[in-house]
Amino acid sequence: MIILLVRYKCKPRRRNDFFEAIKKERVDELSMAEKGNIRYEYSFGVEENELILTEIWEDEAAIEVHKNSAHFARLGDLKTEFVENTEIAKFSANQI
Numbered sequence: 001m002i003i004l005l006v007r008y009k010c011k012p013r014r015r016n017d018f019f020e021a022i023k024k025e026r027v028d029e030l031s032m033a034e035k036g037n038i039r040y041e042y043s044f045g046v047e048e049n050e051l052i053l054t055e056i057w058e059d060e061a062a063i064e065v066h067k068n069s070a071h072f073a074r075l076g077d078l079k080t081e082f083v084e085n086t087e088i089a090k091f092s093a094n095q096i
Helices: 015-025 027-032 060-067 070-082
Strands: 002-010 037-044 050-057 083-092
Touching: 002 015, 002 060, 002 070, 015 027, 015 037, 015 050, 015 070, 027 037, 027 070, 050 060, 070 083
Parallel strands: none
Antiparallel strands: 002 050, 002 083, 037 050
16 A cells, blocks of 8 residues: 655645635545545645645555546646645555
8 A cells, every 4th residue: 555645735825725626626536436546535734724635545556547647637737726835745554
């Protein structure tokens, strides 16, 4: 298993707009439906403009398919509009 913890630092007062756009575009729903996805869940971070994404995938192959999907590309477009910075931490199940 591969675990990704993604921290989005949103532009001031744009976190809720970003989250709503993700929901409207069904980025989360489409990602969860992908083969090899175990978990794909957004949550609000401690900081006011922080959105956290927790992803768990069966393997690297599933992540590669995800990265080549239309909804992943759409998320990139949304990030341009709403996000200042993205940090990603990646773990494998044997590191836990």
